[in-house]
Amino acid sequence: MTRTENAAGWLAAGMAALGGAIILLVLAPPPSANATPPESSQACLKCHPGVAEEWATSHHALAYENPEVRKLSQDFRNEECLACHAPRPVLGFAPGQRVLARQADRAMGVDCLSCHSRPEGGVATSSIRPDRTAACRPVHDPRLASVDTCGSCHNQHGTVDQWRASSPALRGKNCLGCHMPPVWREGGRQGRDHRFLAGHHLETLQQAVELRAGILDDDEWWVEIVNHGCAHNFPTDERSRAADVQVRWMDADGEWMAWEHLHRFRDPYRDELDLTNTQLPSGETWSHRGKRLREGRGEVRLLYRFQPFLPDEEALEIARQSING
Amino acid sequence: MKRLLCLLCLASCTQSQPLDAPAGGISALNEALDRTKDSAIPTASEAAISEWEEILEAATFTGHIGRRALQQLENIEAQQRDSILLSLVEKKAIPPESKRIAYSRLAADGAPEIVPRLVLRLRYEKDHSSNVAIAQALLRHGNGSGLAAIRTILSFSSNQYPEAQQAALEFIKSIPPHSSNQEDADAWGRFVRLESNWNNQRTLPGFPAPPIEGPLESEIWSMAARLVSQPLRPVDEARFVLSRMGGEIIPILVHLTRDQNRYLHEHALQTIAWIGAAAGAWADKEKFPLTTKLAESLSNASVRTRALEAIGACAASGAETALLPWLTQGNREEKTASADALLRCGTSTCLPFAQKALGSQDSLGPEGVYSLRLLVKALGAEVSTQPPSGLAPEEQKRRDRWARARRPAAEPQG
Numbered sequence: 001m002t003r004t005e006n007a008a009g010w011l012a013a014g015m016a017a018l019g020g021a022i023i024l025l026v027l028a029p030p031p032s033a034n035a036t037p038p039e040s041s042q043a044c045l046k047c048h049p050g051v052a053e054e055w056a057t058s059h060h061a062l063a064y065e066n067p068e069v070r071k072l073s074q075d076f077r078n079e080e081c082l083a084c085h086a087p088r089p090v091l092g093f094a095p096g097q098r099v100l101a102r103q104a105d106r107a108m109g110v111d112c113l114s115c116h117s118r119p120e121g122g123v124a125t126s127s128i129r130p131d132r133t134a135a136c137r138p139v140h141d142p143r144l145a146s147v148d149t150c151g152s153c154h155n156q157h158g159t160v161d162q163w164r165a166s167s168p169a170l171r172g173k174n175c176l177g178c179h180m181p182p183v184w185r186e187g188g189r190q191g192r193d194h195r196f197l198a199g200h201h202l203e204t205l206q207q208a209v210e211l212r213a214g215i216l217d218d219d220e221w222w223v224e225i226v227n228h229g230c231a232h233n234f235p236t237d238e239r240s241r242a243a244d245v246q247v248r249w250m251d252a253d254g255e256w257m258a259w260e261h262l263h264r265f266r267d268p269y270r271d272e273l274d275l276t277n278t279q280l281p282s283g284e285t286w287s288h289r290g291k292r293l294r295e296g297r298g299e300v301r302l303l304y305r306f307q308p309f310l311p312d313e314e315a316l317e318i319a320r321q322s323i324n325g
Numbered sequence: 326m327k328r329l330l331c332l333l334c335l336a337s338c339t340q341s342q343p344l345d346a347p348a349g350g351i352s353a354l355n356e357a358l359d360r361t362k363d364s365a366i367p368t369a370s371e372a373a374i375s376e377w378e379e380i381l382e383a384a385t386f387t388g389h390i391g392r393r394a395l396q397q398l399e400n401i402e403a404q405q406r407d408s409i410l411l412s413l414v415e416k417k418a419i420p421p422e423s424k425r426i427a428y429s430r431l432a433a434d435g436a437p438e439i440v441p442r443l444v445l446r447l448r449y450e451k452d453h454s455s456n457v458a459i460a461q462a463l464l465r466h467g468n469g470s471g472l473a474a475i476r477t478i479l480s481f482s483s484n485q486y487p488e489a490q491q492a493a494l495e496f497i498k499s500i501p502p503h504s505s506n507q508e509d510a511d512a513w514g515r516f517v518r519l520e521s522n523w524n525n526q527r528t529l530p531g532f533p534a535p536p537i538e539g540p541l542e543s544e545i546w547s548m549a550a551r552l553v554s555q556p557l558r559p560v561d562e563a564r565f566v567l568s569r570m571g572g573e574i575i576p577i578l579v580h581l582t583r584d585q586n587r588y589l590h591e592h593a594l595q596t597i598a599w600i601g602a603a604a605g606a607w608a609d610k611e612k613f614p615l616t617t618k619l620a621e622s623l624s625n626a627s628v629r630t631r632a633l634e635a636i637g638a639c640a641a642s643g644a645e646t647a648l649l650p651w652l653t654q655g656n657r658e659e660k661t662a663s664a665d666a667l668l669r670c671g672t673s674t675c676l677p678f679a680q681k682a683l684g685s686q687d688s689l690g691p692e693g694v695y696s697l698r699l700l701v702k703a704l705g706a707e708v709s710t711q712p713p714s715g716l717a718p719e720e721q722k723r724r725d726r727w728a729r730a731r732r733p734a735a736e737p738q739g
Binding site: 039042065075076077079080092097098100102104105106107156270273 | 417418449558560561564588599627630631634656658659688691693715717718719722723
């Protein structure tokens, strides 16, 4: 065999191999085509009990059954609220565009498929090495970690816009850093916390804002609330959220007097025409100086309410600090 | 190599297309907005609004000042007056007395194009006397969406809002008899008849709606344009208004379902569904092929469930025929939407299909299962109407309401 024949042989073999590879590529279904997308999130819960357990405690799971939402929406007779509380898969919409309501399984609220179902088929994961042997054939999909994906619902009140305007140091890469921190799962895999830690989680609130207070001089005291830990307004998103600063003093007999209201952080409802938006933007500080009413001790606290009319006893106390005379 | 190229060609041809790609790429809304923009109500300038706010305040005075202010209102050109008065009542902070004068002036001689923006005032206006004036203005133009406000005002305990209640009673007394019908014998009977006609057919005997053309058409398209908004408030407002218009709005909403914008298409269907059986009754009476028109949206996967909902809610003739295939062939969402829709309009024709679908409940959401159980029961067959597990109480109540308001659809015409 001559060198030319040899080279021709190798070329032919190479071409055949290349052809074969192309044919395989062509015939092979696209990554998601062989995946039968689950039609209900119930199917996900069986294989992902750990995630399911976390999700079940989240306000995504509660989105439809939440008593406050039911009250405000008149038990969802007001269908306007359905879109974000029982959404169709968000990846089926253009990035950042609002979602629309789904028809079935509404009691599951913002369920697995709301975020993970891909319109192209299969399910999306933010993992860069998805387990392709899994029944749902997960596909790495960077959209899942995009702020736009969360923004489809959570930017209705400007939270994502607030995040975009915040300092890069605080902002991080996306919403996941704070609201879905990494967790280790069974088998040593790393995943994301599906409790969606936010306003209902005291530690998250405490990481978001700081209360500082002290005595200025014989006559005055001061208090500051610093939004140093969250890359959006405090509080944000739902208009019903409110945070109040309160102070109380000890009387001459050593008894605590009643809490006095100092300030409220909140975006008012549409029809509260006499109120203005007092949310505390990211990185900003609210401060107050007051006359000391007593020479004795004082206390200042920051309460977080899930709705503005919630009594003090049902609010979360984010912080409390004494003001010593 | 030829074979390889063929395979490559084949592969590129079978790449999946997005299911929600628009059929024609048309923009029904933009075309309409362009066509009618010149006839819209002119926008009142801030300076004019401020000036007229003072004049209206003066009009609340008695004597010479008040008379002179009212005369100034008379002297202004009609469309400009409508524009200024509408802008004033839409302002957040304006004294109720001034507002009432503005509303009563609009009620007396506002042009038909004020209707959409006045209907929106029903959502936000908290002054009951003003709501009576809104109802009067709307009634004069063949729109009965203010009748509910009249009933609400009269339902308050006596003397709670005496002025508004008196005005509501005067409103009812002013409704003229339309026929020698026994029901027309007393004013309350006339009111109830009007209300019933409006609720069931979106027509008001004796109060013909103006044709949707010129400035009124322009205002309606402007309102419809809000459906595209990403912030929800404009969408909520547009759905509120458009679902409270007379039956003549149906062809307009149907036209919007041809638009390539997904949100416009979805919300137009949703608004039709909210009008519901009254839309179907209007369409059947007017021989408008509503089901056929709505069924065209079934070819678009992104709005299919909403189209199924609209077809079922309207229960116009032919609805059942359009819905049934999706109960058997659809995905979980579509089967559920079809079951829900059939609950609202299904006849005995769909009974065997419903019973068969109940045999394979896994492919339906709990909402669909419950709908089919209620449907089968309504059609007289034996079935347990126990709510399935996973069904939210609110969704159960919604379907109970649908079952009570069922309107079996007629067979397709022609």
